[in-house]
Amino acid sequence: MSEVLLKIEGINKRFGGLHALSNVSLHINKGEIYGLIGPNGAGKTTMFNVLTGLYTPDEGSFTFDGCDLFRAPPHVVVKSGIARTFQNIRLFHEMTALENVMVGRHIRSRANALGAVLRNKATRDEEAAIEAKAWELLRYVGIEDVAHERAKNLSYGHQRRLEIARALATEPKLLALDEPAAGMNPSETESLKALMEKIRDGGVTVLLIEHDVKLMMGLCDRIAVLDYGKKIAEGVPEVVRKDPKVIEAYLGVAHE
Numbered sequence: 001m002s003e004v005l006l007k008i009e010g011i012n013k014r015f016g017g018l019h020a021l022s023n024v025s026l027h028i029n030k031g032e033i034y035g036l037i038g039p040n041g042a043g044k045t046t047m048f049n050v051l052t053g054l055y056t057p058d059e060g061s062f063t064f065d066g067c068d069l070f071r072a073p074p075h076v077v078v079k080s081g082i083a084r085t086f087q088n089i090r091l092f093h094e095m096t097a098l099e100n101v102m103v104g105r106h107i108r109s110r111a112n113a114l115g116a117v118l119r120n121k122a123t124r125d126e127e128a129a130i131e132a133k134a135w136e137l138l139r140y141v142g143i144e145d146v147a148h149e150r151a152k153n154l155s156y157g158h159q160r161r162l163e164i165a166r167a168l169a170t171e172p173k174l175l176a177l178d179e180p181a182a183g184m185n186p187s188e189t190e191s192l193k194a195l196m197e198k199i200r201d202g203g204v205t206v207l208l209i210e211h212d213v214k215l216m217m218g219l220c221d222r223i224a225v226l227d228y229g230k231k232i233a234e235g236v237p238e239v240v241r242k243d244p245k246v247i248e249a250y251l252g253v254a255h256e
């Protein structure tokens with residue numbers, strides 16, 4: 001029996017008169033890659049933003065690893081163990097790759113402002129540990145050779161990997177990736193797929209939004225399909241891809 005990591009029930013989110021999420025319930029099991037797909041405007045990003053604390057849902061419930069995260073702000077969500085990347089890469093462009101990962105790591109450090117000013121031994125030791133961990137993560141995502149390059153000078157594919165390393169630096173239980181393959185060529189996408197599988201196999205649960213349905217079908221353990229703010233299907237890829245409601249949503253057949 002799978003262990004549930006994240007569970008939402010009856011989530012509603014409205015923007016004025018627009019019902020962006022309508023009574024959506026789903027759960028993500030520990031150790032799986034869970035995908036969210038759906039046509040443009042279906043509510044995927046809205047759901048992602050609700051699950052990472054950026055949007056406050058109107059109604060429903062949201063629990064994560066035993067914590068109640070309903071309406072919790074982003075910093076509480078991160079501390080609880082959910083880390084995310086953004087569709088539009090958000091790195092510190094003037095900082096090096098290594099420094100970007102070290103910033104992500106500080107959320108799990110204990111160093112305080114006084115320690116940083118005094119530069120005492122405990123602070124220096126902690127900084128060294130943060131740097132060592134950042135190197136380990138750069139190696140893990142395969143970009144240690146550009147550790148001292150500024151983020152803005154990295155290739156697109158490397159920037160995406162750096163974002164993942166920075167998110168992993170917070171030691172998440174759930175890594176939420178917003179369109180990580182956007183703009184990638186087929187070989188970059190293939191190696192990104194392998195990285196996501198490695199992350200899952202390393203014990204971090206993965207939540208993914210992605211437009212590349214073929215990639216999602218080949219990668220995800222389970223998939224939920226949103227359409228007009230409603231969950232219309234959920235399950236293993238082989239079943240979801242044959243679901244008439246999913247086919248209809250993607251073929252754009254008129255809705256009643």
Ligand SMILES: Nc1ncnc2c1ncn2[C@@H]1O[C@H](COP(=O)(O)OP(=O)(O)OP(=O)(O)O)[C@@H](O)[C@H]1O
Pocket residue numbers: 015018020038039040041042043044045046047
């Ligand atoms: N901040 C907002 N204010 C007003 N409307 C919004 C806001 N965010 C999303 N919406 C609307 O909610 C609906 C769902 O949008 P959302 O971005 O979640 O869809 P999506 O499935 O991620 O689409 P896409 O695949 O095009 O990114 C859309 O009609 C969108 O215009």
